[in-house]
Amino acid sequence: MTTVTNALRRQLSSLPTPAAEFPSWAYEPKSYFKFEVIHQSTKSLARVGRIHTPHGIIDTPGFVAVATNAALKAVDFPKADNAGQQLCFANTYHLMLQPGTDIIREAGGIHKFTGRTDRPFITDSGGFQVFSLKHGSVKESLASRGELKRSTVKNKPHWRSGITGSNAVKVTEDHVIFKSYRDGSKVILSPESSIQAQKDIGADIIIPLDELPPHHIDRGLLAESVERSHRWEARSLMEHLKDSRERQQAIFCVVHGGTDVELRTRSIDYLTTLPWDGYAIGGSLGNGRDELRELLDWMMPLFNIGERSSKCRHLLGIADVESVRNAVERGVDTMDSSYPTKLARCGTLMTSRNGLIRIKQGKHSKSHGMKIDEDCECSTCSHYDRSYLRHLFKANEPVALQLATVHNLHYMNTLMSELRQQILSGKI
């Protein structure tokens, strides 16, 4: 009963749960989850590591592919595994609505459900889509989730003021209410229910519910939002710890504070006192690559202080090539993005020698025998040339999406492998 009273008091005073209220055993090493730093660069904050999960290893720095509905768009898992894909990111919001997290629980979790039993999964809290939904359909929201913009919610007045629009969201201290994009039914997502949904899904790494503020929010409102995220994350962690010893799942916090040095610092300072297994970096990450780089410049050293440096750091929603390099040099361990797979579906292929190739362009029509990327050893490049791939896109053949996606996934995983080598050999 003391805890409830404290929680109520905190809610009124806006203070999040202090570290002292979490059980001491939660800070102890886990048998099922470990982050191991193999090499720390002396030139930069870059490091090579290995995340040990119950379903296999994630080599870091590592690219995390987005598998929203527990499936990669257009590619099946064995093919993705073959393209070097280790960690995949599934979206709790989508899985709650289809097939329902109860179905995945009954299947024995996402690994058994998908048949991908020897590679790890991570899930988000569902919050990102819920907050994005407020100002548009999930389709628009996903389409707008571009290269760098983690925070896609438009800066509208009263963004938290209650039910508005057809895909309405009501945000209270306790929870958010949203309408299912599938049937319009009302769904409640709270820190506790998000954690329970993620326990049903059973990913190797789960994420607490946070509040996603608009990009250019007033500083006072941003501070309030960061505090609410802290309270929600602390509640999420508490819920997680209830049965964390029976379930082999790790939980990462989400650091907030936008591009504000003081708020980010405060967020890192508070969250790193709690027994998280790793740190995810969320909220607004600046507008464009340069702002992100500047943010990482001053923010990433904050994760390199004392004990903090032993935890892995995940950058949420960003993995364009230039930002990947910037992030790796600044000590980011993993990063997810649907950018490479979305590019592929539009016929844009990533190459090490020629940058982005738009395969639909006429100039590729007679590129007989010419690989997308000369040195690429992916299954697409091993079998097909540019001319045929262009034809498949021009003819709207669905197999085109598969072949392009496999290539871009292979490209990203090869890029990460090369970056690991460059760190190990002292070049980064």
Place this chain on the structure above:
Amino acid sequence: MTTVTNALRRQLSSLPTPAAEFPSWAYEPKSYFKFEVIHQSTKSLARVGRIHTPHGIIDTPGFVAVATNAALKAVDFPKADNAGQQLCFANTYHLMLQPGTDIIREAGGIHKFTGRTDRPFITDSGGFQVFSLKHGSVKESLASRGELKRSTVKNKPHWRSGITGSNAVKVTEDHVIFKSYRDGSKVILSPESSIQAQKDIGADIIIPLDELPPHHIDRGLLAESVERSHRWEARSLMEHLKDSRERQQAIFCVVHGGTDVELRTRSIDYLTTLPWDGYAIGGSLGNGRDELRELLDWMMPLFNIGERSSKCRHLLGIADVESVRNAVERGVDTMDSSYPTKLARCGTLMTSRNGLIRIKQGKHSKSHGMKIDEDCECSTCSHYDRSYLRHLFKANEPVALQLATVHNLHYMNTLMSELRQQILSGKI
């Protein structure tokens, strides 16, 4: 010059080129193409054989998958090969418009173009789509190309009377003119240009241009149409033979005559005197499975007379399970259809134990660990269960199409393999 005069005379008199006008060497065995009967049933006309092509063997009876744009819908060729797919059917009409047969010629033919260098292809003449187009878009035409209806052109008066409608076709003795479904430009297809297009494409087996009459045409018009098809096919064969010794392609005639015993018999009697490498069965094949079976009952013995029985027989556009069995028992060697792959894309899965399964049905949502087909060894069944496949279809994940198509292709090829075994063991 004599030939031209003869051709003109025949055109006026409606008589097709007689066998005597074809060179005697054209009747000799080919080094690059051979049909070998391994076992002839004593119980039925069923037989087990092997077609040797420049790009590999086709075991008969064999299912031929439709790869319209030189690609199977949603599945890449290595995966299809793995599902036992040997012969694939590409559509000349589509390839003429995209990427253009010149592009495929420059690539070195369809095998090099697609990277599928060790399995055979067959192409049609382009005529089927051209005639279907006359009364609808190619999309409608393809959609209507159902289970049994090879002839989809509605019986309209004056169907041959000139340019009508937006996708107009003009049919003359010399050629057909049609509008490209891609850009509306006029394209001329003649027996000679169809053969040249197919030589550019370079499939192992090609098909002469024929006229596709409406299903319920007046008998007099049908007879006229059969004669025109004969003239077009003879012209196609003559064009093919011009350089057939330099190119390793076989050519199959298309037998016409609808469900009319006399016209079919006449078509078989004429066409089998010419130096074709095999016989395709086209035109109207009856309305429904029963009519097809009756047609095969009296027609197939006509292919079993003397020398005719040494050539392989392909049934055009039909491969639903029941009709496959009927056709095999009556001596059909190969048959193509987009039916199994189209079924798959609608979420209908073929099984040996439970017939057709509609995977989107709610009852499959909790079928954890239950394979589509218990004994199936396809890559889909090896990795995924019904519950997950249902989820993929419900979530509109593009990978669902791939997984379902692989299964149905594997099912069809396994079915053919079982039928071959049943023939060899004297059961059929």
